[in-house]
Amino acid sequence: xxxxxxxxxxxxxxxxxxxxxxxxxxxxxxxxxxxxxxxxxxxxxxxxxxxxxxxxxxxxxxxxxxxxxxxxxxxxxxxxxxxxxxxxxxxxxxxxxxxxxxxxxxxxxxxxxxxxxxxxxxxxxxxxxxxxxxxxxxxxxxxxxxxxxxxxxxxxxxxxxxxxxxxxxxxxxxxxxxxxxxxxxxxxxxxxxxxxxxxxxxxxxxxxxxxxxxxxxxxxxxxxxxxxxxxxxxxxxxxxxxxxxxxxxxxxxxxxxxxxxxxxxxxxxxxxxxxxxxxxxxxxxxxxxxxxxxxxxxxxxxxxxxxxxxxxxxxxxxxxxxxxxxxxxxxxxxxxxxxxxxxxxxxxxxxxxxxxxxxxxxxxxxxxxxxxxxxxxxxxxxxxxxxxxxxxxxxxxxxxxxxxxxxxxxxxxxxxxxxxxxxxxxxxxxxxxxxxxxxxxxxxxxxxxxxxxxxxxxxxxxxxxxxxxxxxxxxxxxxxxxxxxxxxxxxxxxxxxxxxxxxxxxxxxxxxxxxxxxxxxxxxxxxxxxxxxxxxxxxxxxxxxxxxxxxxxxxxxxxxxx
Amino acid sequence: xxxxxxxxxxxxxxxxxxxxxxxxxxxxxxxxxxxxxxxxxxxxxxxxxxxxxxxxxxxxxxxxxxxxxxxxxxxxxxxxxxxxxxxxxxxxxxxxxxxxxxxxxxxxxxxxxxxxxxxxxxxxxxxxxxxxxxxxxxxxxxxxxxxxxxxxxxxxxxxxxxxxxxxxxxxxxxxxxxxxxxxxxxxxxxxxxxxxxxx
Numbered sequence: 001x002x003x004x005x006x007x008x009x010x011x012x013x014x015x016x017x018x019x020x021x022x023x024x025x026x027x028x029x030x031x032x033x034x035x036x037x038x039x040x041x042x043x044x045x046x047x048x049x050x051x052x053x054x055x056x057x058x059x060x061x062x063x064x065x066x067x068x069x070x071x072x073x074x075x076x077x078x079x080x081x082x083x084x085x086x087x088x089x090x091x092x093x094x095x096x097x098x099x100x101x102x103x104x105x106x107x108x109x110x111x112x113x114x115x116x117x118x119x120x121x122x123x124x125x126x127x128x129x130x131x132x133x134x135x136x137x138x139x140x141x142x143x144x145x146x147x148x149x150x151x152x153x154x155x156x157x158x159x160x161x162x163x164x165x166x167x168x169x170x171x172x173x174x175x176x177x178x179x180x181x182x183x184x185x186x187x188x189x190x191x192x193x194x195x196x197x198x199x200x201x202x203x204x205x206x207x208x209x210x211x212x213x214x215x216x217x218x219x220x221x222x223x224x225x226x227x228x229x230x231x232x233x234x235x236x237x238x239x240x241x242x243x244x245x246x247x248x249x250x251x252x253x254x255x256x257x258x259x260x261x262x263x264x265x266x267x268x269x270x271x272x273x274x275x276x277x278x279x280x281x282x283x284x285x286x287x288x289x290x291x292x293x294x295x296x297x298x299x300x301x302x303x304x305x306x307x308x309x310x311x312x313x314x315x316x317x318x319x320x321x322x323x324x325x326x327x328x329x330x331x332x333x334x335x336x337x338x339x340x341x342x343x344x345x346x347x348x349x350x351x352x353x354x355x356x357x358x359x360x361x362x363x364x365x366x367x368x369x370x371x372x373x374x375x376x377x378x379x380x381x382x383x384x385x386x387x388x389x390x391x392x393x394x395x396x397x398x399x400x401x402x403x404x405x406x407x408x409x410x411x412x413x414x415x416x417x418x419x420x421x422x423x424x425x426x427x428x429x430x431x432x433x434x435x436x437x438x439x440x441x442x443x444x445x446x447x448x449x450x451x452x453x454x455x456x457x458x459x460x461x462x463x464x465x466x467x468x469x470x471x472x473x474x475x476x477x478x479x480x481x482x483x484x485x486x487x488x489x490x491x492x493x494x495x496x497x498x499x500x501x502x503x504x505x506x507x508x509x510x511x512x513x514x515x516x517x518x519x520x521x522x523x524x525x526x527x528x529x530x531x532x533x534x535x536x537x538x539x540x541x542x543x544x545x546x547x548x549x550x551x552x553x554x555x556x557x558x559x560x561x562x
Numbered sequence: 563x564x565x566x567x568x569x570x571x572x573x574x575x576x577x578x579x580x581x582x583x584x585x586x587x588x589x590x591x592x593x594x595x596x597x598x599x600x601x602x603x604x605x606x607x608x609x610x611x612x613x614x615x616x617x618x619x620x621x622x623x624x625x626x627x628x629x630x631x632x633x634x635x636x637x638x639x640x641x642x643x644x645x646x647x648x649x650x651x652x653x654x655x656x657x658x659x660x661x662x663x664x665x666x667x668x669x670x671x672x673x674x675x676x677x678x679x680x681x682x683x684x685x686x687x688x689x690x691x692x693x694x695x696x697x698x699x700x701x702x703x704x705x706x707x708x709x710x711x712x713x714x715x716x717x718x719x720x721x722x723x724x725x726x727x728x729x730x731x732x733x734x735x736x737x738x739x740x741x742x743x744x745x746x747x748x749x750x751x752x753x754x755x756x757x758x759x760x761x
Contacts (some may be wrong), residue, residue, distance in 0.1 A: 001740070002736050002739075002740040002741070002742070002743070005739075005740035006740060006741060009740070009741075043573075043576060046572060046576060047569050047572045047573050047576065048565070048568065048569055048572070049569065062566060063566055063569070063570075066566045066567060066570050067566075067569075067570040067573065067574070069570075070567070070570040070571055070574050071570075071574050074574050074578070117656075117657070119656065128581055128582055128585045129578045129581060129582055132581050132584075132585065133577050133578050133580075133581040136577065136580075136581060136584075137577055165569065165573065168573075172577075172580075177580075177584065180584075181584065181587075181588065184588050184592075185588075185591060185592075185595075188588075188591075188592040188595075188596045188599055188600050189595075189596050189599060190599070191599045191603055191611055192599065192600075193599070193600060193601070193602050194588060194589050194592035194593075194600045195589065195592070195593065195600055195601050195602075196589055197601070200601075200602060200604060202604060202607075202608045202609065204607040204608045204614060204749075205607065206607055206621070206752060206753070206756060207614060207615070207616050207617065207618065207621060207752075209608070209614045209615055211608060211609075211612065211614065213602060213604075213609055213612055215601070215602050217585050217588070217589055219588070219592065219600070220584065220585055220588035220589075220592075221585075235656050236656045236657045237656035237657050237658065237695060237696040237697060240656075240658070240694065240695030240696040241656045241696045241698075242611035242612065242696060242698075242699075242700055243602065243611060243612075246599075246603075246611055247737055247741075247742065248736055248737040248741035248742020248743070249737045249738070249741050249742075251741070251742060252741045252742075304688070305663050305668075305688075305692070306663050306664055307661075307663060307664065307665060307668040307669040307672055308668075308672050308688060308691065308692060310669055310672075311669060311672035311673045311675075311676055311691065312673075312676060313672065313676060313686065313687075313688055313691055314688075315688045316688075317687075317688055317689070317703070317705075319663070320688045320689050320692045321659075321661070321663075321668065321692040321693065322658040322659070322660070322692070322693065322694070322695050323692075323694065323695055324694050324695050324696060324699050324701070325625070325689055325694070325699055325701040325702055325703050325706075325743060325745050326701050326742050326743060326745045327742055327743060328742065328743035331742060331743070332695075347695070348695060349658075349695040350658030350659070350660055350695050352658070352660040352661070352662060353658060353659070353660060353661060353662065353663065353668075354663070355663050356663055356664070359663075446660055446661070447660075447661065447662040447665050448665075448666070449662075449664065450664075451662035451663070451664060451665065454662075471660070471662075472657070472658070472660045473660035473661070473662070554662075554663070554664055557664060560664065561664050561665065561666040561669050562662075562664055562665065562666060
């Protein structure tokens with residue numbers, strides 16, 4: 001019953017946010033929000049940007065790529081110099097080079113894959129200045145790309161799609177920082193830790209236990225970790241750790257924060273192109289798939305753990321291995337689906353210990369390309385790419401030149417959309433094949449049998465989709481996984497972003513064609529179905545053979561343990 | 563190209579400084595208004611948010627995140643869940659066992675835990691034979707605590723009915739009636755149990 005009301009509360013809150021936050025976002029990117037104008041102007045002056053000057057897509061993309069490269073460099077340097085930097089009460093030393101490279105790439109690509117345990121590896125300085133900074137910047141970059149692509153639809157006969165520096169500055173100042181700050185206060189009030197003091201020693205005279213408890217500036221990182229669909233927590237156990245996610249309320253707010261921007265951006269899209277109906281169409285496709293995945297995964301987790309059942313324990317409370325008592329099984333499954341269907345990857349339970357079918361729910365949520373609803377910005381630009389493919393297929397069926405929002409979709413657009421939608425499955429599958437073929441790759445998994453394969457497939461899927469969650473039994477902190485993972489993350493981020501911006505540029509130049517009776521409608525339930533079909537076919541069919549070797553074999557191995 | 567490099571460097575530096583300010587202001591607000599929570603909810607006997615190892619049958623036990631029953635059974639396969647907060651002044655990392663649903667190790671561990679609980683006179687619930695996500699779950703469910711009543715009653719001599727009342731009193735319902743599950747903080751439950759014994 002509690003789960004039912006959780007869903008109702010989530011739907012109501014997200015529905016209101018979709019309408020009002022979505023509309024607010026459109027105002028932010030149209031430059032109609034000014035309440036921090038002095039700070040905004042100050043940043044433009046220091047950085048040397050003229051806010052009135054717009055960029056071509058090439059200029060937009062090169063700003064983004066160079067800025068990201070510089071960010072990787074700075075983040076890498078902080079890890080390497082950690083021992084000499086301040087705010088380091090545990091006197092933690094520098095990270096090794098390959099781990100620094102993997103982690104820097106991971107946070108700059110909005111992935112937040114973590115081959116380290118935060119509380120024993122990262123100083124407070126690294127957590128704040130290297131990691132939290134990227135948790136603010138990367139969702140702003142993702143949203144900026146989405147907005148630039150949307151401008152391609154809303155503008156006609158122009159060669160510019162906005163200004164990268166202005167878009168990320170506005171997104172940070174008017175959206176991410178204020179919301180993250182407010183929710184940070186709620187997380188602290190509920191029990192989230194926020195201190196610059198070091199670990200604390202306590203002794204319990206009742207049972208003679210002495211503990212050294214790690215602390216740090218956790219709660220205010222937690223809010224942007226979720227809001228920014230980042231997912232990289234302060235502590236190794238991520239949102240399962242009570243200091244990050246202390247109560248049922250913070251767990252619920254985490255799920256809300258993860259979903260709010262990706263869903264709301266579809267309204268922003270509709271508003272900016274002058275047809276909220278089109279935004280609702282994309283929203284419907286996202287919600288239908290997301291709803292199915294939540295139902296399926298929660299059901300799978302409620303069935304209980306096969307190993308626990310085989311040990312003769314009756315499980316009326318579902319699969320409890322790797323889950324926290326205060327959340328329960330279904331809320332953990334809901335959190336897991338929200339985290340993997342967006343590009344977040346935070347975890348309030350051990351995904352590795354999910355049932356075979358529950359784990360498959362999480363894995364396939366990522367394999368659909370992170371569009372249900374996907375990451376901040378990345379969800380919108382990726383589903384728009386899928387929608388263009390859907391328009392193309394629809395156009396082929398009725399034998400007309402396809403159009404989307406009055407823009408003709410021609411060879412150039414289809415090539416770009418094809419590139420952007422195929423690069424992720426190709427990268428993930430090829431790298432998985434390499435990992436299972438070489439000794440260094442096969443040495444990674446903790447679990448034996450099909451679950452070991454699932455751990456490898458999950459890791460490369462997660463990094464290729466910039467998700468960052470893990471079947472965490474995999475020992476990822478090796479030269480092989482650090483380097484392969486970094487390549488996976490870079491391709492999964494930038495080889496989709498650049499074609500998306502090129503699409504925006506190409507579309508912005510086109511003049512609209514008038515709607516006629518022969519126009520293929522793209523704001524109908526029919527088109528929702530077509531888009532869902534494209535998402536499921538690209539994700540489902542390309543990954544089905546791989547998934548059947550992992551979770552499906554595992555599910556079918558009745559009474560066998562590995 | 564050069565101007566892009568310059569802008570990127572300056573923007574990155576501005577953002578790093580900005581995040582530092584964000585974290586400092588956040589810490590200030592937290593320490594000013596929520597001092598107890600912000601410092602880890604530390605009470606006289608430990609943090610109410612961090613599980614502990616209760617070995618004596620005279621106390622209610624938390625989930626088996628500590629090494630206890632695992633020690634004799636393939637302990638080297640356990641990557642987490644082994645009482646991570648070691649007491650030498652250096653904190654260990656949190657984390658789950660990450661054992662898969664068809665793991666032989668998990669099956670053997672679970673069997674060992676079932677045998678352990680039976681030897682304590684307890685018919686275990688699923689929570690009591692599985693480890694948590696954090697590796698130091700501070701809570702158990704009311705059903706878990708109820709299952710432990712025979713063990714605690716035998717060791718302390720307190721009547722099972724009295725313990726059941728205590729459990730009921732220490733149970734936190736879901737927040738606002740629907741968020742999360744019912745739980746009992748093991749530390750608070752045992753402190754209440756000690757208070758009961760001394761009365």
